[in-house]
Structures are given as structure tokens and as C-alpha cells.
Amino acid sequence: MSVTQPKQNQSAPHSSTAQLSLTTQPAADASGVVVRLSGVWVLADYRAGQRELQAFASRHQDSEQVVTLDGREITRLDTSAAHLLYQFFGAQALEQGQFKDEHRNLVQLVLSACEQKSPLPPKPDNSLVALLAEVGEFCTNAFRQQKLLLGFLGQVLIRILQVLVSPTRWRITPLAAQIEQVGLNAVPIVALLTFLVGAVVAFLGATVLGDFGADIYTVNLVGFSFLREFGVLLAAILLAGRTASAFTAQLGSMKANEEIDALRAQGLDPLELLVVPRVLAMMISLPALTILAMVSGVAGGMLVCWLALDISPQLFMYIFARDIDISHFWSGLVKAPVFAFMIGLIGCLEGFKVAGSAQSVGEHTTSSVVQSIFMVILLDALFALFFMEIGW
Amino acid sequence: MIEVTGLRNQFGSLVVHDNLDLQVRRGEILAVVGGSGSGKSVLLRSIIGLHRPSAGSVRLNGIDMLSADDSARQAVEQNIGVLFQKGALYSSLDVIENVMLPLREHSDLDERSIRDLAMSKLALVGLRTDVANTTVQSLSGGMIKRVALARALILEPQILFLDEPTAGLDPVGANAFDDLLLTIQRALGLTVFLVTHDLDSLYKVSDRIAVLAEKRVLVVDTPERVANFDEPWIQSYFQGPRGRAAQVSQQQEKEHGN
Structure with missing residues (x-):
């Protein structure tokens, strides 16, 4: 309740005119001191109370004297002030002190609560050790994560093969629904983005190659880069952001809602029902989107060539067909199902790792996007090495 | 009040x-009961x-x-404390910070005093101090309710609002929470407004019960009198098997105590 209020009011309950006081007098047997408390001892005047007590402490530094508390003149007391008194005078003085009947219970409650306190947790290790521990934890986590991903990969592969050989287990409807979400709905964004990147690459080519009088090679630059790399990479990264997060959020909220446990309890296999259609939909959609991305990127480049370099579309297509071998198209497209499989896998696995709360869904969604983009780029680098070695 | x-x-x-x-x-504990959707x-x-x-x-x-x-x-x-049904602890803060937050925002105390006070509130609601630095997610249902109560008490309110405090707790935890509520209410002289479905805790803690039905308060009275109020819904609520069991166990407990 009170937290929702603006901060401006904070001074209101803490009036500076404290209505509490503390006076002392020697005890009857002269061996100790009687501390007489009176007035209002509440949270609002906590600071005033602290000041009074400190003043008392500095007056009585030779604290051999036995302190007797007399709180009968306290008009209001709350647990905060009682705790303050407990901290200052200790349990015994409070126990034996005199209070009004209505305050006695409160003091007793605070005392019994404070007495059963367990010791504070040990101080954290020094920062170097903590840093090392953190690095170690990060590494083992990363290792465990990859192991988990490999295991999941195997499970899903086996399940996909099992499903493929028995047509009765094909689930066409969910697959089609997923393809619509993953593939069809992503068409506009993929087309627009790759068109723009294609135009940018052509501009870059025009600027750099123009210095050498080689502007005509802008066609080759756009063609090579989009067929081999940019088409599939851009489509995959877009899907990693768009779809991996959606998979994690969907499966994660199902997990948080115990729906996945309910499936298992009814003898249904969540892998087959939830993961296989999603991963297959990814593997069908991404190659299609990759072709779209290539076309659209080359179109962007063609437009820039036409407008900025006076290379007509006819000439562009002629050079394109003459210089660029079809193998470049295949070496780009062959990566698409692999990327798709990894993105789908990571999205689903992170969804399954969600535990309990809505916060956990958010954390794993972020993690799934980061991981899948990382994995796409890593795999792309490996592919590039591989293609270079075998001379494609 | x-x-x-x-x-x-x-x-x-x-x-x-x-x-x-x-x-x-x-200074009383008023419990509000009513069917689902009665507001x-x-x-x-x-x-x-x-x-x-x-x-x-x-x-x-x-x-x-x-x-x-x-x-x-x-x-x-600032004079009222609220305990929401699911605790509503801030999940981005740990336990002690949850309790400290209202005091941090509304007072000019130094950090150490605030921490001390928050610790004392945790002790007051019967939590061990080693939970103070754990995350909210690791708490059990009963502990969440206790931390939420500590947070509601930190500004030393006079009035406490509780929305189904024992919902989702096991009977032992619910009973312990009722005991805690009674102890604290009696010692601090709090006024408590309690919404509950739990018949056992209704009989145990409430001074008066208000029955909400037909868009208004049908009756406000002591548990015994409300239970015998001649109205069909109240009768089926209090004189059904669950209501009777709760009544009997409460009577037994009282006799046992005497």
C-alpha cells in the first residue's frame, strides 16, 4: 500500500518535535541507575529515541552500574521502539523493567522474537574468491547447458524419425498452424529487412568499387553475399529473435502452468506433441524464407545499381546469370535447415527449463534469443570453414 | 476505526x-465472509x-x-498495512529488502537502523534471520505470507488488512499463521480487517464476522450468533459439514485450554 505513494511525504510522520524523553536518577540502593522513559516512543520518533539513548550512554560511560528501566510513563510504544530499547539495554533490563500492562505484552513479544534470533549468516568471501567462483560457475553452467542441448538434440531427432516412419502419428494441423505463425507471418519483415540490407550492400559496393572503376562488380558483390551468407543469416537471425522467443514463452508458460506435467501424466509425449511440430515447422519455413530473403536482397541491390550506377535490371540479370554459379545458391540454402533445427531446439529447450514463476519465463526467453543467435553465427562460421576446405 | x-x-x-x-x-478482528463473487x-x-x-x-x-x-x-x-492474497512480494528484491523498502521510502533513518528494524520484524513474525538474504522465489507459501506480514507491519500500522491470509497454506501452516496473527494483534492492539474462506481460522481469530451477500452486509455479529442467524445461505455456510467441524474443533480447543 504505502510503497505506491510518492516519496514527497516521507518527512510527515517523522516530526522533528519529539515527544519522548529519558531522565535518570540514582537507584535507591545507589549501586545502579534508574532510567525513566516517558512520552511517545514510536517509529516516527525513532531518531529522537536514538539520540536520547546515545546521550544517556555518553553520560554513563562507566557502565558498571545496573540499569533499571521504568517505562510506566510511556504513553505510546510500538515494536520498533521496543526493539531499539532491546538493542540498547539488552533483554534482561527490559525483562525486569516496569511497563504499563498494555505495553507489557508488546515488550514480551519483541523480546521473545529477538531472543530466538539465529546468528547472522557468515560474511561473503573476499571479492577475488567470489570472482573465481563466479567464473567457475559460469563455465560449468555453459558446459552443462551444451550437454543438455546435445541430449535434447538426440531425443528430438529420434522422435522426429519415429514420427516420420509412422504416418498415423503425423500431426498435420498443428504443423500447418506453426508454419503459418513461423513462416508466413514472418514474410513481410524478412522481405523488407533483406531488401534494405541489399540496398545498403550495393551502396557500399558502389562507393568502394567505384574508386577502382569497378562499379560493375557491385552486381557480383550483392549476388555472392546474399546467395552465400546474408540471405540465410538474416532470415535465421530474424527467426531467432521472433520465433525462438515465442517458442520459449509458449512452452514456458505451459510449464509454469503445469500443462506439460498434465500431458505427461496422461501418457502423452510433450516432445511429440509440442516440440516436433515446432521444429519441423522451423525446418520448412526457414529455407522458404531464405529463398525469399535472397530474392528480396538481390532486388534491393538491383534497385540501387539501377538508380545510382545506371546498371539496368537487364544488364544486372545478365551479369548475375553469367558470373554467379548455382552452387552458391545451394551452399547458402543447405545451411537453412540446420540453423532452423538449432533455433527451434534452443527455443523449446529453454521453454522446458522454465521453473514456476512468470519471471523465469522472461529470463529464459531472453536466454533463448541470445543462445540461438550465438549458435546461428557460430554454425555459420563453421560452415564457411568447411565450404572453404572442400572448395565450394 | x-x-x-x-x-x-x-x-x-x-x-x-x-x-x-x-x-x-x-482493536477488534473483523472477518468478512461471503460466497465467491460476493465482492x-x-x-x-x-x-x-x-x-x-x-x-x-x-x-x-x-x-x-x-x-x-x-x-x-x-x-x-501510512497507518495501514495490507497483506495481499499471494503475498505480492517484490520478486526483484530479496527478503530483507522487501521488508526494508517501505521504511526506506518513507523515513529518513540510516541504512543500519532500517536493516535492524526489518530484521526485528522478521523475527517478530517467527522467521529465522538466515532467510533474510534469500530470494523471494525460494520461499514456501507460509514463509511468503510471513514475510508479507512483516512488510505490512514495518511502518507500525494501526490497521491491518488481510486478504485470505491462510489460503493455500496447509492446515499446520494455516494454524500457525492464525496463532501468529492473534499474538501480534493482541500485543500491538491492531485493528484487523480479514477476508477469509477458512472456517477454522474464522472461528479461531475473529471477534466479529460480517456476512456479505445480496450486495450488502447481511449481519455483523460474534461467530456464535452469526452461525445461528436464520438465513439460508448463512445456514448452509456455517451449518454445513465443514462449518460444524470447525465449530466443534474450536469449542474443543477452548475447553482444552480451560
Whole structure:
């Protein structure tokens, strides 16, 4: 309740005119001191109370004297002030002190609560050790994560093969629904983005190659880069952001809602029902989107060539067909199902790792996007090495 | 202490409360019961100012919350503590920070005093201090309720609002929470407004029970009298098998105590 209020009011309950006081007098047997408390001892005047007590402490530094508390003149007391008194005078003085009947219970409650306190947790290790521990934890986590991903990969592969050989287990409807979400709905964004990147690459080519009088090679630059790399990479990264997060959020909220446990309890296999259609939909959609991305990127480049370099579309297509071998198209497209499989896998696995709360869904969604983009780029680098070695 | 008069709450064409009157006296525990959808939570939200009623007035400590100016209302609001049904602990903070937050925002105390006070509140609600630095997610249901209670108590409120505090707790935990609530209420002299479905805790802690039905408060009286009130819904609520069992066990407990 009170937290929702603006901060401006904070001074209101803490009036500076404290209505509490503390006076002392020697005890009857002269061996100790009687501390007489009176007035209002509440949270609002906590600071005033602290000041009074400190003043008392500095007056009585030779604290051999036995302190007797007399709180009968306290008009209001709350647990905060009682705790303050407990901290200052200790349990015994409070126990034996005199209070009004209505305050006695409160003091007793605070005392019994404070007495059963367990010791504070040990101080954290020094920062170097903590840093090392953190690095170690990060590494083992990363290792465990990859192991988990490999295991999941195997499970899903086996399940996909099992499903493929028995047509009765094909689930066409969910697959089609997923393809619509993953593939069809992503068409506009993929087309627009790759068109723009294609135009940018052509501009870059025009600027750099123009210095050498080689502007005509802008066609080759756009063609090579989009067929081999940019088409599939851009489509995959877009899907990693768009779809991996959606998979994690969907499966994660199902997990948080115990729906996945309910499936298992009814003898249904969540892998087959939830993961296989999603991963297959990814593997069908991404190659299609990759072709779209290539076309659209080359179109962007063609437009820039036409407008900025006076290379007509006819000439562009002629050079394109003459210089660029079809193998470049295949070496780009062959990566698409692999990327798709990894993105789908990571999205689903992170969804399954969600535990309990809505916060956990958010954390794993972020993690799934980061991981899948990382994995796409890593795999792309490996592919590039591989293609270079075998001379494609 | 709390005075609700002529309250009307309407959502579209659905009237939840119509001309509802209710008084809560200083230092008592008033429990509000009613069927699902009878507007218990809406009533609570109207009183603490989270929901603006369509008509009627709500007075807390004699101040009309609907027409008072901001500063007067905030002064009253700092005097009430609320325990939400699911605890509503802030998941981005750890346990002790949850309890410290209101004090940090509303007082000018130094960090150490705030931490000490928060620790003492945790001890007050029966939590060991080693939970202080754990995350909210690692708490069990009963502990969440206790931390939420500690947070509600940190500003030393006079009035405490509890929305189904024992819902979702096992019987042992619910019973322990009832005991805790009673102890704290008696010692601090709190006024408690309690919304509950739990018949056992109803008999155990409440001084008076208000039955909410037919868009208004049907009856406000001691548990024994309410249980014998001649109205079909109240009869099926209190004289059904669960109601009887709770009544009997409470009587046994009292006899045992004597």
C-alpha cells in the first residue's frame, strides 16, 4: 500500500518535535541507575529515541552500574521502539523493567522474537574468491547447458524419425498452424529487412568499387553475399529473435502452468506433441524464407545499381546469370535447415527449463534469443570453414 | 476505526455492492465472509483506496478517504498495512529488502537502523534471520505470507488488512499463521480487517464476522450468533459439514485450554 505513494511525504510522520524523553536518577540502593522513559516512543520518533539513548550512554560511560528501566510513563510504544530499547539495554533490563500492562505484552513479544534470533549468516568471501567462483560457475553452467542441448538434440531427432516412419502419428494441423505463425507471418519483415540490407550492400559496393572503376562488380558483390551468407543469416537471425522467443514463452508458460506435467501424466509425449511440430515447422519455413530473403536482397541491390550506377535490371540479370554459379545458391540454402533445427531446439529447450514463476519465463526467453543467435553465427562460421576446405 | 456507509460498486451493469454499511471497531478482528463473487475483495480494495467506489463514503480513523486531500490521505495510508492474497512480494528484491523498502521510502533513518528494524520484524513474525538474504522465489507459501506480514507491519500500522491470509497454506501452516496473527494483534492492539474462506481460522481469530451477500452486509455479529442467524445461505455456510467441524474443533480447543 504505502510503497505506491510518492516519496514527497516521507518527512510527515517523522516530526522533528519529539515527544519522548529519558531522565535518570540514582537507584535507591545507589549501586545502579534508574532510567525513566516517558512520552511517545514510536517509529516516527525513532531518531529522537536514538539520540536520547546515545546521550544517556555518553553520560554513563562507566557502565558498571545496573540499569533499571521504568517505562510506566510511556504513553505510546510500538515494536520498533521496543526493539531499539532491546538493542540498547539488552533483554534482561527490559525483562525486569516496569511497563504499563498494555505495553507489557508488546515488550514480551519483541523480546521473545529477538531472543530466538539465529546468528547472522557468515560474511561473503573476499571479492577475488567470489570472482573465481563466479567464473567457475559460469563455465560449468555453459558446459552443462551444451550437454543438455546435445541430449535434447538426440531425443528430438529420434522422435522426429519415429514420427516420420509412422504416418498415423503425423500431426498435420498443428504443423500447418506453426508454419503459418513461423513462416508466413514472418514474410513481410524478412522481405523488407533483406531488401534494405541489399540496398545498403550495393551502396557500399558502389562507393568502394567505384574508386577502382569497378562499379560493375557491385552486381557480383550483392549476388555472392546474399546467395552465400546474408540471405540465410538474416532470415535465421530474424527467426531467432521472433520465433525462438515465442517458442520459449509458449512452452514456458505451459510449464509454469503445469500443462506439460498434465500431458505427461496422461501418457502423452510433450516432445511429440509440442516440440516436433515446432521444429519441423522451423525446418520448412526457414529455407522458404531464405529463398525469399535472397530474392528480396538481390532486388534491393538491383534497385540501387539501377538508380545510382545506371546498371539496368537487364544488364544486372545478365551479369548475375553469367558470373554467379548455382552452387552458391545451394551452399547458402543447405545451411537453412540446420540453423532452423538449432533455433527451434534452443527455443523449446529453454521453454522446458522454465521453473514456476512468470519471471523465469522472461529470463529464459531472453536466454533463448541470445543462445540461438550465438549458435546461428557460430554454425555459420563453421560452415564457411568447411565450404572453404572442400572448395565450394 | 473503519466506517463504510452507503457504499455502491458497479462494474458495467453488474452491481456488486449497493448501499453497503460496515463498521470496524478499534482493536477488534473483523472477518468478512461471503460466497465467491460476493465482492469481498472489491470491498477491501475500496477501503484501502485501490478501487474508487461508484458511491458512498469510506472513513478511516475519521478521515473521509474519498474526499480528503492528498497529504491527509497519505498520512492515513501510512497507518495501514495490507497483506495481499499471494503475498505480492517484490520478486526483484530479496527478503530483507522487501521488508526494508517501505521504511526506506518513507523515513529518513540510516541504512543500519532500517536493516535492524526489518530484521526485528522478521523475527517478530517467527522467521529465522538466515532467510533474510534469500530470494523471494525460494520461499514456501507460509514463509511468503510471513514475510508479507512483516512488510505490512514495518511502518507500525494501526490497521491491518488481510486478504485470505491462510489460503493455500496447509492446515499446520494455516494454524500457525492464525496463532501468529492473534499474538501480534493482541500485543500491538491492531485493528484487523480479514477476508477469509477458512472456517477454522474464522472461528479461531475473529471477534466479529460480517456476512456479505445480496450486495450488502447481511449481519455483523460474534461467530456464535452469526452461525445461528436464520438465513439460508448463512445456514448452509456455517451449518454445513465443514462449518460444524470447525465449530466443534474450536469449542474443543477452548475447553482444552480451560
